[in-house]
Each structure stands twice: as structure tokens, then as C-alpha cells.
Amino acid sequence: MSVPTTILPSRLVRGSREWGAWKRALPKLTPLLLAAPLLAYMVVFYAVPVVLMLLRSLNDPNWSLDHYVGLPGDTVFLRTFWITLSTSFVVTLSTLVLGYPVALALSRARSSAPLILILILLPLWTSVLVRSYAWMVLLGRHGLINEALLALGLLERPTRLLNTTLATEIAMTHILLPYMILPIANALRQVDPSLARAAAGLGATPWGIFRQVILPQSMPGVAAGVLLVFVLALGSYITPALVGDSREITLSMLIAQQVDQLNWAYAASLSAVLLATALGLIAVAQRLPGVGNAFRMNLR
Amino acid sequence: MSAPRFLLTRLLARTVVGSILLFLAFPIAVVFVVSFSSANYLTFPPPAFGLKWYVAYFGNADWLGPTWLSIFVAASVVLLSTTLGTLAAIGIPRLPGPLRVVASGLILSPLIVPVILVAIGIYYTFSRYGLIGTPIAIVLAHTCLAVPFVMTSVSASLAGIDSRLEQAALSLGATPVSTFWQVTVPLIRPGVLVGALFAFITSFDEVVVSLFLSGSGAITLPRRMWDDLQFQIDPTIAAVSTLMVVLTALLLASAHLLRKRTERLRTM
Numbered sequence: 001m002s003v004p005t006t007i008l009p010s011r012l013v014r015g016s017r018e019w020g021a022w023k024r025a026l027p028k029l030t031p032l033l034l035a036a037p038l039l040a041y042m043v044v045f046y047a048v049p050v051v052l053m054l055l056r057s058l059n060d061p062n063w064s065l066d067h068y069v070g071l072p073g074d075t076v077f078l079r080t081f082w083i084t085l086s087t088s089f090v091v092t093l094s095t096l097v098l099g100y101p102v103a104l105a106l107s108r109a110r111s112s113a114p115l116i117l118i119l120i121l122l123p124l125w126t127s128v129l130v131r132s133y134a135w136m137v138l139l140g141r142h143g144l145i146n147e148a149l150l151a152l153g154l155l156e157r158p159t160r161l162l163n164t165t166l167a168t169e170i171a172m173t174h175i176l177l178p179y180m181i182l183p184i185a186n187a188l189r190q191v192d193p194s195l196a197r198a199a200a201g202l203g204a205t206p207w208g209i210f211r212q213v214i215l216p217q218s219m220p221g222v223a224a225g226v227l228l229v230f231v232l233a234l235g236s237y238i239t240p241a242l243v244g245d246s247r248e249i250t251l252s253m254l255i256a257q258q259v260d261q262l263n264w265a266y267a268a269s270l271s272a273v274l275l276a277t278a279l280g281l282i283a284v285a286q287r288l289p290g291v292g293n294a295f296r297m298n299l300r
Numbered sequence: 301m302s303a304p305r306f307l308l309t310r311l312l313a314r315t316v317v318g319s320i321l322l323f324l325a326f327p328i329a330v331v332f333v334v335s336f337s338s339a340n341y342l343t344f345p346p347p348a349f350g351l352k353w354y355v356a357y358f359g360n361a362d363w364l365g366p367t368w369l370s371i372f373v374a375a376s377v378v379l380l381s382t383t384l385g386t387l388a389a390i391g392i393p394r395l396p397g398p399l400r401v402v403a404s405g406l407i408l409s410p411l412i413v414p415v416i417l418v419a420i421g422i423y424y425t426f427s428r429y430g431l432i433g434t435p436i437a438i439v440l441a442h443t444c445l446a447v448p449f450v451m452t453s454v455s456a457s458l459a460g461i462d463s464r465l466e467q468a469a470l471s472l473g474a475t476p477v478s479t480f481w482q483v484t485v486p487l488i489r490p491g492v493l494v495g496a497l498f499a500f501i502t503s504f505d506e507v508v509v510s511l512f513l514s515g516s517g518a519i520t521l522p523r524r525m526w527d528d529l530q531f532q533i534d535p536t537i538a539a540v541s542t543l544m545v546v547l548t549a550l551l552l553a554s555a556h557l558l559r560k561r562t563e564r565l566r567t568m
Contacts, residue, residue, distance in 0.1 A: 039403055045441070051421075122545070128505070235417075
């Protein structure tokens with residue numbers, strides 16, 4: 001039913017024909033009325049500001065693609081983009097290697113499951129700043145790791161661990177590990193245990209069961225975890241700024257620097273590249289079978 | 301496979317998983333220990349223990365001011381994001397297909413859009429209206445980041461509602477409005493509260509947006525910590541961090557209890 005739009009307010013009285021039309025249209029309008037305040041809020045305070053900022057890359061000083069044409073030959077951009085991609089790749093790989101065994105343990109644990117879950121969720125919800133600070137304490141010149149290596153006689157004098165790319169990779173692996181574990185554990189929980197029993201009954205070894213039954217069925221969770229960690233690592237800013245090498249900055253840090261120097265057009269074009277990379281990866285991954293569902297996992 | 305070999309594999313698996321979990325927990329545990337250090341500089345293990353850094357924190361207006369501001373901002377974010385998010389979570393599943401996809405995409409997108417973009421986008425627009433350095437700017441921006449958590453939490457509890465309860469109320473003569481207030485709202489209340497808790501944590505811990513929006517007039521606690529970390533790593537930050545972790549743990553525990561309550565309501 002269409003909503004009558006031409007009625008005069010004075011005629012909208014209880015019992016009139018127009019009132020009846022409104023009353024019948026209202027249930028159809030209610031969902032929109034409920035969603036409208038938040039949608040308006042997100043458009044005004046989020047979508048429009050971000051789009052206006054991104055537009056600076058196209059209309060500053062006049063409409064052109066100049067700010068993008070220069071990027072492929074821009075060594076600062078290329079180096080930063082490469083560092084961002086390679087760091088994200090290393091972090092994704094290490095969270096996968098460390099996360100899979102924990103996800104497997106979590107999906108099988110009974111009495112110890114709450115403890116494992118607390119050990120995953122508490123770091124997840126702890127401020128990124130606190131976790132980065134923790135790594136500054138551990139990796140510093142007089143930090144725990146240097147002191148331990150000295151005490152064990154493995155080092156003669158403290159070595160530089162903090163403010164290196166390795167420090168960024170270690171700290172970000174720690175910070176993003178929960179995002180890898182949770183979707184994989186989610187996928188593993190959905191594997192029908194009778195399949196593993198059937199395989200065992202048919203003479204499969206434990207390794208054979210894992211490789212041929214469990215691993216293939218957990219792949220949507222793995223894909224979701226890889227995607228989530230990679231996309232979050234791409235946008236990392238706080239951790240590399242605090243523990244990383246100040247000469248090897250990430251794209252987010254370069255964007256922040258350019259904003260500080262009021263180079264809005266350049267910052268906007270870098271932002272567009274960052275956003276396009278993240279959204280492009282998600283668009284590709286959503287087409288993989290099963291990933292769409294696994295991606296809608298609970299972040300808590 | 302022989303029994304000893306099986307046991308060995310099991311032991312190995314437990315050691316591997318145990319050490320990865322240690323890797324997750326250890327850095328935070330170290331911050332806890334450092335916060336009780338008596339030393340004037342960062343050293344581990346501490347020479348002796350004391351509450352020196354907690355005294356330093358609670359006795360310093362430069363720390364307490366930002367703390368109160370962060371609490372005020374997070375509380376405002378909770379009010380705004382929970383109200384808007386709950387209404388939208390009820391409305392959006394009933395929207396027509398294409399509109400529903402666009403609406404939920406817009407509302408959930410802050411989860412994946414790099415936060416630096418949100419920060420500088422809002423900074424770019426708000427600076428034209430002189431909003432930089434005001435708590436309002438930070439509240440408005442943090443609400444965008446918190447809303448996805450409210451949406452997912454409320455949507456999950458709405459999806460779990462047995463629709464027969466609502467139908468029963470309607471068939472017994474309740475109006476749709478009173479059915480909503482007397483049946484639906486009590487059933488989703490735990491989900492709403494969980495969403496509110498996550499909105500609080502999201503705002504309270506947020507750094508990047510605050511870096512751009514707090515200017516010199518609205519320094520939040522994470523912004524204050526960030527400024528400190530640029531110059532020194534004195535153990536006051538360890539004390540602040542420990543308090544933040546304890547607060548997060550308390551909020552997570554409340555969320556867990558609320559979720560248990562939701563499950564009980566579902567089976568009623």
C-alpha cells in the first residue's frame with residue numbers, strides 16, 4: 001500500500017478515511033521509522049565526512065586524477081604500501097600458525113574451555129594502547145627479553161629489539177591473534193563429530209582424520225580469520241607507531257603525517273588506496289564458498 | 301598408534317597450545333607486575349613492590365581529568381549508540397531487501413573501514429565547524445565506532461526470541477505497542493545491556509579518533525597515555541593500564557552474566 005502524501009493535517013482526525021489509511025500504512029512504515037535515526041546519524045557523522053575527505057583527492061585544486069596518476073611513481077608511497085602489505089602478510093601468517101592449534105584446542109576442550117576463552121577474550125578487549133605498551137616493556141633496551149638473554153649468556157650487551165619491524169610484527173601478532181582464533185574455532189565447532197568417528201572406524205589415523213576430514217571443513221573459518229586479520233593489519237597505526245621502526249612506517253602513519261602537514265589531497269588519495277585495498281580483499285573473499293557466513297562471526 | 305606415542309603427541313599438543321596461550325596472557329601479566337614496582341624507572345623484575353605508581357596516578361589532576369573525561373564521553377556514547385542502535389536493530393530486519401543490505405552495510409562498516417579514515421574524515425569535516433577539542437566531537441565520532449557492537453548484540457538477542465511469545469500476546473488482545481514493551485523489550489534487555497557494555501569499552505579505549513579530535517581542550521585518557529608514551533615509559537602508565545584491564549575484565553564478566561541470562565530467558 002502506498003502512503004497518502006496529499007492529505008492535509010487538519011483532516012487527519014481519528015475515524016476519518018485518511019486516518020484509516022495512515023493506520024494501515026503505519027506497520028509498513030514502522031521499520032523505516034525505527035532505522036531512520038541511526039541511518040541519518042551514520043550518514044551525517046560518518047559517511048559524508050569520510051566521503052568529503054576522500055573527495056579532496058579528486059577536486060583539489062580542481063577536478064582531476066592527478067593525485068592518483070602520481071602514486072605509481074611515488075617512491076615514498078610505494079615503499080610505505082609495500083611495508084604495510086608485507087607486515088600484514090607476516091602478521092596474518094604468524095597468527096594463522098599460532099591460532100589454528102588454539103582454535104582446535106578450544107573447539108575440543110570441555111572443562112578448560114572457559115579458561116581458554118578468557119585468555120583469548122581479555123586481550124581482545126584490552127586497549128591496543130595497553131597491549132602495545134606491554135610490548136614496549138618487554139622489548140625495551142632494559143626490557144625483560146633483553147635482560148633474560150643477557151642472564152642466559154646469549155647476548156653480551158642489550159640488542160635493539162624495540163623500534164624495529166620485528167617488534168611491530170610480534171606485537172601485532174599478539175594483538176590480532178584472537179581475531180584469527182575465534183572464526184576458526186567457530187568453524188571447527190560446526191564440524192560433525194560423527195564424521196571423525198566414521199573415519200576412525202574406517203581405519204584412518206588421527207593425522208589422516210585431521211588432514212582429510214577436519215582441516216577441509218575448517219577452511220571457511222580459516223579464510224574468514226585470514227581476511228579479518230589482514231584487513232585489520234592493513235589499517236594498523238597505534239602499534240607500529242609505538243613499537244615499530246620510525247623509518248619503516250605504515251600507510252596509516254603516512255596518512256596521519258600528511259594530515260598533520262595539511263596535505264589533504266595527498267592524504268585523501270592514500271586513504272582511498274587503503275580503503276580500496278581493504279574493500280577489494282573483502283569483495284574477493286566474500287565470493288569464496290562459506291566465507292560470507294563465517295565472516296559474520298561473533299566478535300566477542 | 302601405540303599408547304606411549306599417543307600420550308606423547310597429546311603432551312606435545314598441550315605444551316604447544318599452552319605456550320601460545322601464555323604468549324597471549326604474558327605481556328598483560330608483565331604490565332600488572334610492573335605497575336606494583338617500587339623503582340623509578342622501568343625495570344623487570346622490580347626490585348621491590350609498592351603502590352607508588354597508583355598514588356602517582358590518583359594524586360595527579362593531569363591523569364584524573366582525562367580519566368573523568370573518558371568516563372563522561374563513554375557514558376554519553378553508551379546512551380546515544382544504545383538508543384539509536386537498538387531502534388535500528390529492531391527496524392532493519394523488517395526493511396525491504398535492497399534497503400536492508402545497504403543499511404546494515406553502512407552501520408556495520410566501521411568494523412572494517414580502517415579507523416584512520418574515520419578519524420581524519422571526521423576531523424576534516426568537524427574542524428570547519430570549530431568542533432575540534434570539544435567532548436561533543438569525540439562523543440559523536442565514538443558513537444559511529446560503537447554502534448556496530450550494539451547492532452550485532454541486539455540483533456543476536458532479537459533473532460533468538462521465540463516469535464510464538466509475541467504471537468501469543470497479540471492473540472490475547474495486546475496491541476502491537478504493548479506487546480513490544482511488555483514482551484519483546486524484556487526479552488532483548490540483556491542483549492541491549494551487553495551492547496551498551498561493549499559500546500562503553502569501545503569508546504573508553506579508543507585512541508586514533510581521540511588523537512585527531514581532542515585538540516588541546518578535550519584530552520581523553522588514551523590520548524593522555526599516548527602523549528606520555530611519546531616521551532617516556534614511566535610506570536604510571538603501567539598502573540593506568542592495569543586499572544583499564546581490571547575495568548575491562550569487570551565489564552566482560554558482566555556481559556557474560558547477562559548473556560547467560562539471555563539463554564535462560566530463551567528456554568523459558
